[in-house]
Amino acid sequence: MLFPTIDFALFFVVVFLGHWLLNHDRRSWRIFMIAASYVFYAWADWRYVFLLAGVSGISQLAAVWVSKTDGEKARMRVLAVGIAATIAPLLYFKYYGFFALEWTNAVEDLVFGFSPPLFEIVLPVGVSFYTFMAISYIVDVYRRDTEVAATGDVFLFLAFFPHLVAGPIVRATELIPQFRSPRDARHVEVTEALWLILGGLFKKIVIANFLATAIVDPVFGDPVRISALDAMTGLVAYAVQIYCDFSGYTDIAIGVALLLGFRFPENFDRPYAAASVQEFWRTWHMTLSRWLRDYLYIPLGGNRRGTVRTYVNLMITMLLGGLWHGAAWHFVIWGGLHGIYLSVGQWKRGLRERGVLATPPDRPWMVWLQRLTTFAFVCLAWAFFRSDSVASAFDLLGRMVTGWGEPSTLVTPAVLLAIGVGLATQFTPRAIGTAIRERLGTFGPVPLGLTAAATLFAITTLGPRGVAPFIYFQF
Amino acid sequence: MAAGQVLVTLLICLVVWAFLYGPELRRAADTHAEGPRRDVSLVITGALDWFSRTTRLVALTDGAGRLAGRDPDAALGAGADVVVDPLPPISPEPNAPTEPPTHDTDMRAPTNDKKLRVVVVGDSLAAGLGFFADRVFRPALVDVRKQGRISTGLARPDYFNWPSEMRYIVDRYHPDLTVVMVGENDNQSLRSSSGDIETEIGTPEFPPAYEERVEHFAKIATSAGGHVVWVSMPIIRDEDRWPLHERQNDIYEAVADRLPNVAYVDTFDRFSKDGRYTAYYDDGEVIQIREADGLHFTADGYSLIMRLVAEIAVEEFALDPRTFEG
Numbered sequence: 106m107l108f109p110t111i112d113f114a115l116f117f118v119v120v121f122l123g124h125w126l127l128n129h130d131r132r133s134w135r136i137f138m139i140a141a142s143y144v145f146y147a148w149a150d151w152r153y154v155f156l157l158a159g160v161s162g163i164s165q166l167a168a169v170w171v172s173k174t175d176g177e178k179a180r181m182r183v184l185a186v187g188i189a190a191t192i193a194p195l196l197y198f199k200y201y202g203f204f205a206l207e208w209t210n211a212v213e214d215l216v217f218g219f220s221p222p223l224f225e226i227v228l229p230v231g232v233s234f235y236t237f238m239a240i241s242y243i244v245d246v247y248r249r250d251t252e253v254a255a256t257g258d259v260f261l262f263l264a265f266f267p268h269l270v271a272g273p274i275v276r277a278t279e280l281i282p283q284f285r286s287p288r289d290a291r292h293v294e295v296t297e298a299l300w301l302i303l304g305g306l307f308k309k310i311v312i313a314n315f316l317a318t319a320i321v322d323p324v325f326g327d328p329v330r331i332s333a334l335d336a337m338t339g340l341v342a343y344a345v346q347i348y349c350d351f352s353g354y355t356d357i358a359i360g361v362a363l364l365l366g367f368r369f370p371e372n373f374d375r376p377y378a379a380a381s382v383q384e385f386w387r388t389w390h391m392t393l394s395r396w397l398r399d400y401l402y403i404p405l406g407g408n409r410r411g412t413v414r415t416y417v418n419l420m421i422t423m424l425l426g427g428l429w430h431g432a433a434w435h436f437v438i439w440g441g442l443h444g445i446y447l448s449v450g451q452w453k454r455g456l457r458e459r460g461v462l463a464t465p466p467d468r469p470w471m472v473w474l475q476r477l478t479t480f481a482f483v484c485l486a487w488a489f490f491r492s493d494s495v496a497s498a499f500d501l502l503g504r505m506v507t508g509w510g511e512p513s514t515l516v517t518p519a520v521l522l523a524i525g526v527g528l529a530t531q532f533t534p535r536a537i538g539t540a541i542r543e544r545l546g547t548f549g550p551v552p553l554g555l556t557a558a559a560t561l562f563a564i565t566t567l568g569p570r571g572v573a574p575f576i577y578f579q580f
Numbered sequence: 581m582a583a584g585q586v587l588v589t590l591l592i593c594l595v596v597w598a599f600l601y602g603p604e605l606r607r608a609a610d611t612h613a614e615g616p617r618r619d620v621s622l623v624i625t626g627a628l629d630w631f632s633r634t635t636r637l638v639a640l641t642d643g644a645g646r647l648a649g650r651d652p653d654a655a656l657g658a659g660a661d662v663v664v665d666p667l668p669p670i671s672p673e674p675n676a677p678t679e680p681p682t683h684d685t686d687m688r689a690p691t692n693d694k695k696l697r698v699v700v701v702g703d704s705l706a707a708g709l710g711f712f713a714d715r716v717f718r719p720a721l722v723d724v725r726k727q728g729r730i731s732t733g734l735a736r737p738d739y740f741n742w743p744s745e746m747r748y749i750v751d752r753y754h755p756d757l758t759v760v761m762v763g764e765n766d767n768q769s770l771r772s773s774s775g776d777i778e779t780e781i782g783t784p785e786f787p788p789a790y791e792e793r794v795e796h797f798a799k800i801a802t803s804a805g806g807h808v809v810w811v812s813m814p815i816i817r818d819e820d821r822w823p824l825h826e827r828q829n830d831i832y833e834a835v836a837d838r839l840p841n842v843a844y845v846d847t848f849d850r851f852s853k854d855g856r857y858t859a860y861y862d863d864g865e866v867i868q869i870r871e872a873d874g875l876h877f878t879a880d881g882y883s884l885i886m887r888l889v890a891e892i893a894v895e896e897f898a899l900d901p902r903t904f905e906g
Contacts, residue, residue, distance in 0.1 A: 111605075114594055121590070125583040202859075202868070209866045225817065225859045227872045290583040299589075326711035327726075330719055364586065493879040514666070519649075550585040554592025561593060562600045566644045 106148040108357045109306055116145065117361065120266075124365050128287045135257045135284070138265070145266040146231070153229040156194055157264055160232075163190045164239035165259045168246040172253045184247045188240055195236040202226050203432030231270040233429060235263045237396055242277040244400055254281045267362040271354050273372040274392040280367070288366025295553070296546045298363040300538070303560050305356030308349035310568035312527045316346040318569055319523070320515045325491050328501035333508035335515045336501055342520060343491050344484050345527035348377065351390070377483075378531045380475035382446040385483055393429075397422050408451070415451060420444035430490070435498060439490040446482055602628030603641050611731060611739060614768045614781070665725040667753045670697065672804065676754065680799045681840040686898040687756055687807055690721040696903055697723050699755040701746065701801075702762035702811075704730040705876065709761055709811070712882035716890060721903045725753065733765035734793045738775035743793075746800045757899070758801040759889050761811040763828045764875070766790065767821070791831045795839065802841045807897045809889045810836050814847040817857045817874025843896040845888050851881075 106113050120141045127134040147154050167187025174180045205221040242259065245251045254262070258281045268275055324331055324339025331339070352373040359369045376389035386394045402422040408415040420441070427440020456462035465471050485502075492498035545553060581589070598605065606629035609621035632638045645651075690696035698717060700710035710726030717724055727749060732740040742762070749755065770779040770789055779789040801808045810832045813825035829848055836844035851861060851869065859870040861884065869881030877885065886904075893899035 118587075118590065118594070121583075121587060125587075206860070206866060206868060223858075223860045223866065225857070225870075225874070227874070293581055293583050293586045295581045295586045295589060327714045329715055364590075497879070550581070550588040551592060553581075554589040555596060557589065557593040558596035558600065561597045562644070565597075565601055565604070566641075566650070567648045 106145050125290055139261050142264040142266040156229055160239050161260045161263045164243055165256050167243045168253050171247045187243045191239045195232055198228050200432045234272045237274050251278045258284050267358045273355050273369050274396050283367050294363050296542050298360040299557050300542050301356040301360030305353040306564050308353035310564050312523050313346045313350035314569050316342045316523050320520050321346050328497050331504055332511035332513045333505050334513040336504040338516045340484050342524055344487050345524050349527050375531045377480055379479050380472055381450055383450050397426050416448040419447045435489045435492055435495050439486050442486040598628055602632035603638055664727050669752055670754050672754055677805045680802050684840045689900050695723040697755045698757045699725045699727050700759045701727045702760050703732050703764050706761040709882050712886050716886040717904045733762055735766040735768050736771050737773040738771050741773055743797055750804050754804055755806050758808045763813045767824050794831055794835045798835055798839050798842050808842045811845045812847050815852045815857050843892050845892050
């Protein structure tokens with residue numbers, strides 16, 4: 106079920122009523138919310154609810170087993186088995202086809218003539234997200250950061266519909282404690298929730314959907330013949346589109362959860378205002394970044410095992426981060442580029458600490474120069490992320506060099522305006538948003554409802570017709 | 581705010597928005613494929629639309645739409661937000677025919693100054709195919725114009741009138757080659773351009789009536805001496821829809837056999853393996869040609885179809901082989 110649809114609006118009204126009516130009967134509430142979340146998930150394809158239930162069951166079994174095992178080595182073995190069992194469905198659904206195809210074309214003739222069967226595998230929506238959440242739960246139990254939760258809570262933690270299909274990647278310690286006590290029905294953060302939901306819809310419907318149809322799809326669909334200006338603008342437009350699409354989705358998810366009295370962690374914090382790639386990763390898809398840091402980079406040794414090992418760990422983490430998005434070489438290159446960026450940043454920091462490299466002056470122009478440079482490097486990596494193949498990405502980048510002198514057909518005032526508005530969201534003073542929310546907070550239900558209706562009407566009228574799926578649903 | 585008040589806020593928001601947006605919701609419901617969901621949607625959104633028009637709220641809705649660059653009176657599918665290339669006006673050849681040909685003719689040899697003009701028309705499959713036509717045909721000799729429009733077909737000219745659009749394309753752009761891929765959305769009753777049902781789906785009258793539309797469309801596309809390659813409906817994962825695709829393919833193939841300058845490319849049997857659907861194709865190297873939805877094609881798949889189109893055009897219409905990358 107997609108958020109910006111009437112189906113979801115009707116579903117949510119029913120869930121909202123049930124949630125608050127059952128709020129003080131936790132057992133009934135939990136059953137109701139699990140059922141609602143599974144209905145939400147089954148809307149597109151009912152068969153995958155068994156996968157969701159299976160991953161939930163396996164992770165709970167693994168967590169219980171780890172908690173009851175004594176001895177560090179034995180606990181580690183149980184953890185490894187638990188993680189392997191939890192991640193196995195993800196590996197099969199997401200990566201089997203890729204490796205089978207690569208094997209068939211590259212290795213078949215060299216190794217025994219064996220070729221793995223090529224199945225038609227459809228990636229279940231959200232499997233990458235809830236698998237990572239399940240792994241974090243098992244590891245947190247292993248690390249004794251959290252206790253084994255009630256089975257119903259674990260099933261709801263993984264299936265909870267606001268985060269189910271595209272995050273944010275919430276931790277058990279953040280969400281399960283909120284399940285245990287009734288939510289405060291007297292104080293629902295409706296103003297903040299509506300601000301997030303309507304802001305998310307604006308970013309998704311007005312900016313992301315418009316840029317997709319007006320320039321991004323034509324540029325990436327046909328990178329061979331476009332002009333240099335179209336290629337460059339299209340790449341920047343994609344940077345804005347993917348930000349507005351994904352942050353719009355997570356804003357809606359956070360807002361929907363807030364209407365039910367639950368608070369999710371932030372997932373974006375003005376990433377294109379970052380003055381370094383390291384800062385970019387602290388503000389872009391923050392819940393994935395911290396997952397990669399806490400469950401991959403740090404266990405690999407982080408930066409504690411010397412300079413070379415730090416670079417290796419960064420590369421491994423980012424390459425796997427790229428592969429998490431999809432089993433294709435262009436995602437691997439995207440991750441690899443970010444690994445290189447982060448390693449170079451780490452190397453430069455080391456040189457500065459040793460006094461070999463001068464620290465840049467702390468001036469506004471320097472900050473803007475760093476922001477611009479960071480944005481350019483991030484955009485370069487987006488070219489590989491969005492293209493359908495590595496060759497297409499090089500075609501696009503090549504046109505930025507060879508396509509000068511050809512007329513631009515896609516760069517219009519509306520496109521530039523949409524890009525400008527999307528980028529402006531990164532630099533608008535937070536006080537403006539706070540002031541608007543405070544003003545809206547003084548409204549009663551009727552004026553607030555009317556204001557929200559008028560805003561929603563403006564958003565749906567300004568955006569293209571039809572419902573485009575969110576980009577991150579495919580991951 | 582208390583939860584009860586929040587519910588009031590949400591309901592006010594949704595109800596007022598539904599009334600304001602009623603005419604657009606009615607349009608959206610009208611575009612759904614026939615079935616219970618469409619019937620229910622039409623009843624509900626019809627009531628919203630009626631309220632909006634009775635209270636003159638529609639003036640506000642339409643005015644806001646116009647401000648946003650949206651034509652509320654446009655045909656249902658005309659506003660579909662898809663990428664179509666602009667069509668530059670081209671002067672017709674001095675001796676260009678004005679009637680459909682009576683026998684097969686060869687395609688003209690393109691030059692750098694006078695490129696071959698290719699258009700790709702049809703539904704979302706054609707929209708995808710159009711992007712890869714650009715990658716298969718050589719830009720120095722071929723000018724490709726993507727005209728695919730999602731959710732369209734030949735069954736509902738009230739939604740999008742393809743014959744009328746094809747007439748416009750022919751008159752304005754005089755394509756040498758029209759690549760057609762359409763039919764996925766035609767599993768429904770045939771309507772007139774005013775929306776009235778002319779032929780019910782599932783009746784014995786449907787196949788000949790649909791064939792008449794296919795033939796009419798192909799004749800328009802070839803009316804100024806152009807050529808058509810009609811790409812069949814592909815095999816898809818959903819086996820329940822195979823009879824529909826096979827029935828329609830029989831019609832497309834029959835029309836192509838009958839009409840001069842029209843050729844047919846099979847993508848049903850060619851892209852199956854042992855009679856079953858497969859996402860892969862062995863072309864010396866095994867490639868994945870189908871998207872996860874079991875219907876659309878990957879970049880490799882669309883490129884492969886486009887090469888098949890070019891090869892059949894070489895075979896049937898003597899297309900200059902220099903025009904594409906084999």
